[in-house]
Amino acid sequence: MLFLDPKAARVTWTVLVFGAAVALLYLLRNVLLLFVLSLFFAYLISPLVALAERWAVLGRGRTAAIVRVYLVLVVALVGVGAAIGPRLTRDVATLTDKIPAMSQQLQSGELLGSVFQRFGWPGEMIAPVDRTLRSHAQEFIGYAQQALTVALKWLAGAWVVILIPIFAFFILKDGDRAVRAANELIESQRHRQLWRAITDDVHRLLAEYVRALLLLAMITFVVWSIVLALAGAPYAVVLAAIGGALEFIPLIGPLIAGVIVVSVGAVSGYGHPWLLLGFVIVWRGVQDYASSPLIMGRGIEIHQALVIFGVIAGGEIAGPAGMFLSVPVIAALRIVWRRVRAAPPAGS
Numbered sequence: 001m002l003f004l005d006p007k008a009a010r011v012t013w014t015v016l017v018f019g020a021a022v023a024l025l026y027l028l029r030n031v032l033l034l035f036v037l038s039l040f041f042a043y044l045i046s047p048l049v050a051l052a053e054r055w056a057v058l059g060r061g062r063t064a065a066i067v068r069v070y071l072v073l074v075v076a077l078v079g080v081g082a083a084i085g086p087r088l089t090r091d092v093a094t095l096t097d098k099i100p101a102m103s104q105q106l107q108s109g110e111l112l113g114s115v116f117q118r119f120g121w122p123g124e125m126i127a128p129v130d131r132t133l134r135s136h137a138q139e140f141i142g143y144a145q146q147a148l149t150v151a152l153k154w155l156a157g158a159w160v161v162i163l164i165p166i167f168a169f170f171i172l173k174d175g176d177r178a179v180r181a182a183n184e185l186i187e188s189q190r191h192r193q194l195w196r197a198i199t200d201d202v203h204r205l206l207a208e209y210v211r212a213l214l215l216l217a218m219i220t221f222v223v224w225s226i227v228l229a230l231a232g233a234p235y236a237v238v239l240a241a242i243g244g245a246l247e248f249i250p251l252i253g254p255l256i257a258g259v260i261v262v263s264v265g266a267v268s269g270y271g272h273p274w275l276l277l278g279f280v281i282v283w284r285g286v287q288d289y290a291s292s293p294l295i296m297g298r299g300i301e302i303h304q305a306l307v308i309f310g311v312i313a314g315g316e317i318a319g320p321a322g323m324f325l326s327v328p329v330i331a332a333l334r335i336v337w338r339r340v341r342a343a344p345p346a347g348s
Helices: 006-027 029-054 062-108 110-118 123-135 137-156 158-184 189-230 236-246 252-267 273-296 304-342
Strands: none
Touching: 006 029, 029 062, 029 158, 029 189, 029 304, 062 158, 062 236, 158 189, 189 236, 189 273, 189 304, 236 252, 252 273, 252 304
């Protein structure tokens, strides 16, 4: 090129190609997200598939094992739905019906005033708090409506969730073959070894992370259901389901779940919301310093500040699903960086 140094031209071309690749990935983020979620689901049930392959009573081969696992999962989901579905549906309907009345009481100050009076706050302390909250009530409600709109918009496109088990079926069936084919495309022995080491590390990371996260969510749902039911808290099953589901979003999810539990308890007339607050705080300590280290192991060693940044960035890019994927993506990039740095230089 005229008046352009060849080295500068190569750098410019590299930057342009990299930028185009990033732009393409952003445009295809929904498709890539669907593939990643399918990959996570495949990791989740792969131990069951391996077990079904060993118990080849009703048919041999990996395809038959996957079909048997899918049938068992469908039966299990139907059973769980029949057991807790009616109670969950009833609680959701009751809570939904009360939301407009709670919103009206919040704007008028009646709801918060009654809550503070129940805790024995004197009127001179309640009055300034009440004025402040009433003056900003419309802003709070506006933020809540915006969050609800975003959530509903995301759920409106969540019908594609049915494609996740379909794609996971083919990943379980042909995943090993695809990895071998990709490995054969690499001509350099050094690069092939690096690729194999990275894929093995990422494979172990994702397998452990997905299964551990599901186990933590199930533990949260069971413990919250029992404790909230014994404490007589309203909507125990719904709140437990929210707590379990939000375990999939690092850091921010459990915080939001705790706020929801305490807020619903306070505004619905529950007599001991501070007990709920104490339970949430104690439970986070148990999860963060006992359950998570024991179940997760030491496979994901990421600084908390980086986790917060990743969760926020993931939410901006892909909503709740991006928040969920932020930690494993950062951990996988960390593995790639370490392996590339540790790889011997060419010709050594």
